[in-house]
Amino acid sequence: MAGNSDPLTPRAKIAVTAGKAVAAASRAAGRGSGSVIGGRVALKLDPDLLARLAQNLDVVLVSATNGKTTTTRLIAEALRAAGPVVSNALGANMPAGITSALAGGSEARYGVIEVDEKYLAGVARDTDPKCIALLNLSRDQLDRAAETRMLAENWREGLAGSKAVIVANADDPLVVWAASSSANVIWVAAGQMWKDDAWSCPSCGGVMQRPGDDWFCGDCGFRRPTPSWALSGDHVLDPHGSAWPIHLQLPGRANKANAASSAAVAAVFGVPPQVALERMYQVQAVAGRYDVVQFQERDLRLLLAKNPAGWLETFSLIDPPPTPVILSVNARGADGTDTSWLWDVDYTRLTGHPICVIGDRKLDLAVRLEVANQQFQVCENLDQAVQLCPPGRIEVIANYTAFQDLRRRVGN
Numbered sequence: 001m002a003g004n005s006d007p008l009t010p011r012a013k014i015a016v017t018a019g020k021a022v023a024a025a026s027r028a029a030g031r032g033s034g035s036v037i038g039g040r041v042a043l044k045l046d047p048d049l050l051a052r053l054a055q056n057l058d059v060v061l062v063s064a065t066n067g068k069t070t071t072t073r074l075i076a077e078a079l080r081a082a083g084p085v086v087s088n089a090l091g092a093n094m095p096a097g098i099t100s101a102l103a104g105g106s107e108a109r110y111g112v113i114e115v116d117e118k119y120l121a122g123v124a125r126d127t128d129p130k131c132i133a134l135l136n137l138s139r140d141q142l143d144r145a146a147e148t149r150m151l152a153e154n155w156r157e158g159l160a161g162s163k164a165v166i167v168a169n170a171d172d173p174l175v176v177w178a179a180s181s182s183a184n185v186i187w188v189a190a191g192q193m194w195k196d197d198a199w200s201c202p203s204c205g206g207v208m209q210r211p212g213d214d215w216f217c218g219d220c221g222f223r224r225p226t227p228s229w230a231l232s233g234d235h236v237l238d239p240h241g242s243a244w245p246i247h248l249q250l251p252g253r254a255n256k257a258n259a260a261s262s263a264a265v266a267a268v269f270g271v272p273p274q275v276a277l278e279r280m281y282q283v284q285a286v287a288g289r290y291d292v293v294q295f296q297e298r299d300l301r302l303l304l305a306k307n308p309a310g311w312l313e314t315f316s317l318i319d320p321p322p323t324p325v326i327l328s329v330n331a332r333g334a335d336g337t338d339t340s341w342l343w344d345v346d347y348t349r350l351t352g353h354p355i356c357v358i359g360d361r362k363l364d365l366a367v368r369l370e371v372a373n374q375q376f377q378v379c380e381n382l383d384q385a386v387q388l389c390p391p392g393r394i395e396v397i398a399n400y401t402a403f404q405d406l407r408r409r410v411g412n
Helices: 010-028 035-045 049-054 068-079 095-103 117-127 148-159 173-179 253-268 273-280 308-315 340-344 362-371 382-388 400-410
Strands: 058-063 085-087 110-114 131-134 165-169 185-189 229-232 235-237 243-245 292-295 298-304 325-328 355-358 376-378 394-398
Touching (some): 010 049, 010 095, 035 049, 035 095, 049 095, 049 117, 068 085, 068 110, 085 095, 117 148, 131 173, 131 253, 165 173, 243 273, 253 273, 292 400, 340 362, 355 362, 382 400, 394 400
Parallel strands (some): 058 131, 165 185, 185 229, 325 355, 355 376
Antiparallel strands (some): 229 235, 235 243
């Protein structure tokens, strides 16, 4: 339980002060939030700072390829029913950004922390979490990230022996394999729309059998565990079999799945499902995602999709044809510079939508759309694309840095 004694040494206090000063200077210079550079400076001055800041908090870590920023927000809202929360709500999810976020929450009782998949094991060691939520693993940033099974192995080894309660998606074989090294796992049937990274058994390499919603390995017997929580339509089923309605302002099935996992996490901290789910209604947008903005006298809905699994989920929530769609893809450092993942996305789902294509790698995307027999126009920028779109609300789908570019352009 969080106490009130001051865990910070004089050195740690100097590190926090210096980090905040650098972050403020970075913000003043217009270079973003400053959280990453501030955290880096603070960790240089006190390498143990993250562990010290987490010492008096009940910590939840959230990791996944898709949905971790949103789920972190939903859990934070739910836990505010039980006490003050500090969280890295803007998605700076590596150690420097996490350190910055925790440094700003001296009165908090709970720390709800989104963690980049590659850093989960290390951050779990430093923060001694009470609970860890594992949502999914799929291909992402192909030039930088390890192959998905290697990430799962990293989780499996890093979480073995952890005292944390693991809340894990029973429908993702890679997540189940990673979580199975832990002593205390709560399984959630959250679903898995994208299955292309889970056809071979992570345990033995055999071929996965997938009858209906079930899965198992015919070779070694590795199989889907029985969930105690489940997403069922517009309800979360709790371990007692009670169904609780999900009321979200965020669209789509994926966010209902995030809410189901978040309700299971909240219950670990004694927040009942009804209270947790009612509080999640407060979340309207997450770091600009799902926001509807006015630009050039048009309504634009901003949607983030960073990898094939994310694009598949996003296509399921756009308005039906002939709603116009603008697609924007970059391949900068934060996106991964390899765009071959575009060929894993089923763009035939956009048939009937007028499409405009922008972004640094608009020509890569244009070739992919041509092969998928889609009608599209290549545009220089957002302004031109909006002018070319027929009437109606426009769905704008972008990957990571392209999404940040769009937010700056529309003043969001």
